[in-house]
Amino acid sequence: MSTIPRRKFIQLSAVAAAGYLVQPGREARADDLPHLSADDPMASAMKYTDDASTVDAASRTNPAADQSCANCALVQGADGEAWRPCQIFPGKAVAAAGWCSVWAPKA
Numbered sequence: 001m002s003t004i005p006r007r008k009f010i011q012l013s014a015v016a017a018a019g020y021l022v023q024p025g026r027e028a029r030a031d032d033l034p035h036l037s038a039d040d041p042m043a044s045a046m047k048y049t050d051d052a053s054t055v056d057a058a059s060r061t062n063p064a065a066d067q068s069c070a071n072c073a074l075v076q077g078a079d080g081e082a083w084r085p086c087q088i089f090p091g092k093a094v095a096a097a098g099w100c101s102v103w104a105p106k107a
């Protein structure tokens with residue numbers, strides 16, 4: 001027989017159910033995501049680096065001068081965050097100072 005009083009059991013069950021219901025609707029935040037590594041196969045294929053200053057501008061297909069994840073049309077999250085979600089790398093956070101070959105200017 002359980003040693004948890006019936007009333008306490010009902011209270012704990014309600015709290016657990018509320019937590020379960022809230023969790024799926026929660027938006028992914030960069031703080032929750034692992035940082036994308038340049039060694040990741042997909043990142044490597046896209047020439048991702050977490051330091052855009054190391055990229056030879058002449059090697060880019062897009063000629064725009066100032067390119068980083070922070071000013072890319074595909075970055076998500078809030079301005080000013082050092083690591084942000086990216087539409088190209090779901091489940092990972094990219095460096096705001098980073099860059100990859102998919103970079104596109106914001107409209």
Ligand code: SF4
Nearest residue numbers: 069072075086100103
């Ligand atoms: Fe950064 Fe844009 Fe490439 Fe995402 S698509 S990694 S935000 S440059």
